[in-house]
Amino acid sequence: MPFLVVSLALAGLALGTVPLAAAPRLALLLLLGAAGHWRARRLGARPLPALALLVIAPSLLLWALWRQPQPGPQDPVQRLQGQGGRELVLRGELSSDPRQRGDSGGCSVPLRTAGGRTELLLEPCPPLRQGWLVEAHGTLRRPASGPHPLLSGPAERLARRGIWSQLRLGASTDLKVLARPASPIADLRRRMAATLIKQGGERRGGILAALVLGSAVVPLPADVGASFRAAGLSHALAASGFHLSVLLGAVMALGRRLPRLPRCALALGAMLLFLLLAGPQPSVVRAVLMGGVAFAVLESGGRSRPLGVLLLSVLLMLLVQPWWMQDVGFQLSVAATAGLILTARPLETALAGRLPAWAAAGLAVPVAASLWTLPLQLHHFGIVPLYAVPANLLVAPLLSPLTLGAMAMALSAVLLPPLVPLLAWPLLPLSGLLLAITRAIAALPMAQWQLGRPLPVLVLLFGLSLLPWLLPGAGAWPRRLGAAGLALVLVLHLALLGGDALLLVHRWSGDLLVARHRGRGALVSGQADGLSCSDARKLAGGLGLERYDWITLLDPVAPDDPACWSAQTSLLVSSSDGQSSLQPGQRLESPGLSLAPLSGDSQALALGIGRHRWWLLPDPQSLEAWSHQGPAGGEPVAGVWLGFRPSRRQQQQLSAAAPRRVWLSGAAPGLPQGWSASGANGSLQGAAG
Template sequence: MPFLVVSLALAGLALGTVPLAAMSRLVILFLLGATGCWRARQLGARPLPTLALLVIAPSLLLWSLWRQPQPGPGDPVQLLEGESGREQVLRGQLASDPRPRGDAGGCSLPLRTAGGHTELLLEPCPPLRQGWLVEASGSLRRPVSGPHPLLSGPAERLARRGIWSQLRLGAATDLRVLARPATPIADLRRRMAAALIQQGGERKGGILAALVLGSAVVPLPADVGASFRAAGLSHALAASGFHLTVLLGAVMTLGRRLPRLPRCLLALGAMLLFLLLAGPQPSVVRAVLMGGVAFAVLESGGRSRPLGVLLLSVLLMLLVEPWWLQDVGFQLSVAATAGLILTASPLEAALTRCLPAWAAAGLAVPVAASLWTLPLQLHHFGIVPLYAVPANLVVAPLLTPLTLGAMAMALTAVLLPPLLPLLAWPLLPLCSLLLAITRGFAALPMAQWQLGRPLPALVLLFGLSLLPWLLPGAGAWPRRLGAAGLALVLTVHLALLGGDALLLVHRWSGDLLVARHRGRGALVSGRADDFSCADARKLASGLGLERYDWITLLDPVAPTDPACWSGQTSLLVSSHDGQSGLQPGQRLESPGLSLAPLSGDSQALHLGIGRHRWWLLPDPQSLEAWSDRGQPNAESLAGVWLGFRPSPRQQQLLSASGPGQVWLSGEAPGLPRGWSASGTSGSLEGAAG
């Protein structure tokens, strides 16, 4: 079966239908189709339905790729006509409430126009509400793409939502509210969230609100979200099947003595209420569809087949909204659910042989979900929450009463507000305990094990190799092949991480150079601003670096947030007065990585990566100083980086020195052979020598 899956994937690649970068994101559908066929054959299903299942999954995958969002003829991006920016006036309806833009300042929100969507960028942020009709005037532009795959930009983020343009408003007067139509559902969400936050404060109240509405609807403080991610508990605050299961369990317990019709109406009402409050997020829609299909099967007297219900739900969702296939939450939700269906019960039975029944039952669920989502975790984040399983075991007794209590508080906030403090009294201490446990796990060493983001092809091979170990009844040979595949993935990934390499990332006028040697890394940054610091942190995470050995900042302006930089390294050197922070005779050095200045009157730096030598020349003065000192032996010079566009004379000067590679930041057409330029927003990456 894995051979057939791989063959289908390679066939798609040959046809040019499936891009390689998308393969690992779509592997979950192939796995579902393959496991569905395998399970069907185990249960003695007829060959024809099994073959149909095998055909449906790849066909749906290719169809979903073909139907990914594209700008229509009336989309605002069509107004640009090839220009990079243009003043425009757009009218439309606000598709959500404003959201803060973090370090960028101001806020953003999507605007639904007659022919498409655009994102409004506002600073300062006026009081706006979802559903209002507005007229906005500003500079319309295309979103900027990320300079490197590890640094996704607005273009990638917005494209997944079917948005292809941004409208930047210069002042609050550039936006005029035309109408304020009633938005009862959005108002109800705001009212519930505000009431819970008022009772418990920004953190505890925010957690209670997220347990009801989901963290996608209720933004949490940055430190709270970071703690839950590091502890592997983000799913607890994302509206999903767990929350619906808790709600349905409570509702059906209350209505178990009712006749069939009222009981069905009660269950349907609970599912619709959950969908309305949490919104049509992919994980919510999947949970509601699965719950509805399973409930209908059980009420009709049949026996529910969870895997079939999951496959049917995925089919229906992707037929309606193909773009959900690229949604990270959807992928993780489907993978985790498949793990609970296919692996949790056999794993529990195996664990019962050596553990008490209650411990085996509690351990099987988080282990199964973690293993099935592991390939996606590595692909999207390059990080494994090392303590996710024990953290889930510890907080499991708290989540059900907290979720039920938060739902009761939300309803009470609407129906009987005076009783809200009474419900909050026992729940807030439980919420404090949940937050304390989460922060405790997040503070443990290596809470987020940074393995680096593997190549998409390695993720695909990893998922296929892991499959025989996750399915009950797999034979010895499939598991041996799986073990060999896992060993191959690990060997190749570690070899790629451990090589001598240099990465240049150029965004606007800022440069980041990451030197790597045998799994260690060091950073040279041309800018000391907060954006560069955030990019440096993302690069470290994606490259599997826990911390940089050392960081040097060439920006003559002191960093606005030194703690951001010092938190990524134990040795930080900043420039001052336009001079390098390193003086002649000084040197930054760690095993296999070194940095030394050429002189005290320039920013020219000598970078050592293993046995390879690079010269870093950020400006023309550093190039002149480098040439005045005498050109180095070509055999010992691996490459030169220029932070500027050289003149023809400077190009001749550099070519005469015979460096192995010459990298330039920015646009530079007509370069000599063997030279490379990053582009306005792009990157260069390769072996150090």
């Protein structure tokens, strides 16, 4: 019965945080209530308590909705009118140290004001510290939303932190430091990280610092973070339950002969130290709560039930902040822990008959965690680290001594600095070995298997179909149904990826057109800047494209970073002087995808996607040049893309050609029937035909 109560409570909180319309949410709530009442009656509950269960899920759903993050009445964003910016002077306290933004030397830092929070955007980045009181003068704006679900923008990132605006400062003189109050906790973290990085360099020392403080506190070089992600080892550098278990294990080994009260004080001190160092991240709070509940149960003489402890810890966290459920790290942490609790031990038993005991135990843990987090990996990233299991097996012997040694180094940096070089002598080679193994695995072919992000309903079906194979004791019929569900998800996802489709993404002044045919893709980009290149790479990963067959850049300005574009394709074509790089008679072609010029004196292009043909007219000159020449060969046209807002005469001129669809980049109200606009910052997508 307690398990049912906790499950209903968690389900109610989940329904309150998932973005759903009112009707589906109400239907799911009714279904949940009926299932809970039926299960309670099956467990022998009396009618009145069974009816009382019907109140749990709706109550917590309303609690989650009420706790939904939103700006307060005095938040800086309330001083904005409409979508435009406003010159303002804000005073407040810096919530963290600045974090670098791109390669331009700029940075961002959250500012806590009297009525809310905003993010300061500074360029160049002055030396600032967490806790300082500052006065900032700049332009306050709402952060931009992502133009496509695969391209999250600052608005989505900041909303998860309760920030609804950004203040852009024009010069360093626009920021005045009013006071530099002491911030002992932040200074302690900064001193520990600086000591470890100074001792071992930004890579080896940074890894040691991240093992203590977490990668959210210690920014690592971009190449190091990318290697750990590609190898499926990013969890090793995120403060979580593993790091707390290492610390608690060492502390309890030292105090195992002590009486209960000092032993409890040692355990409590270790958990508070871990929380103090890593900060109140969702995964850290979950680990501390679960460790505390489990320790209390064991010390009281009872037998800890790991699944019950996990669910209770999660429920306590979400009662405080329901919207932590939307945190990706929190989701992955809970799923991995559930895998270790429910699947690792039965899997180890099953493997023990075929493998040595040490191999079975070592293999069961990463396999269980990987399988339980697989639906979330696909949902959020569309990418699967193919070598995550062997990678975890290889680095497992290194992580525990490295974590414990790094913690000892960090404490020595504060309490006994002369001891740091002695501890670094054995730890730095181990850190270098961990980095070398990670880089070697990340460099293997298909280290990141790009499957594309499935539809949410397919992810849900995939997770439900996987459960009978992960839970011990599931019968034959549930597993057969699960296998059928997995096959159905695979067929539907591959069918969606393999269709002929076109995607337009418009971000302010830049356009990206992704054409897809049977799992292949090609790209036409209106801009050659770094942001467009980064967006193109994210779109490829989310759409399941390993590389583009070819990329065409319409920007007359040379790319900021040609290597960024070249890394995504084997054939890169750029424009120059406003003319198409493809001259009459030339053609870009790969299986099912083609691009040819419509005229020799403009950038008008004909895009072929399977049997379908689109005209790409990025500017008025392209439309005029095409209209003077006329449709090539009188071929039927599936659609037309316009990179500009046409006049009424141009609309009539284009409508006479009778294309099935017309897509426009930007906002354009009052369009003819069959025409669609992306909006100032949005996207359009659909079948090519």
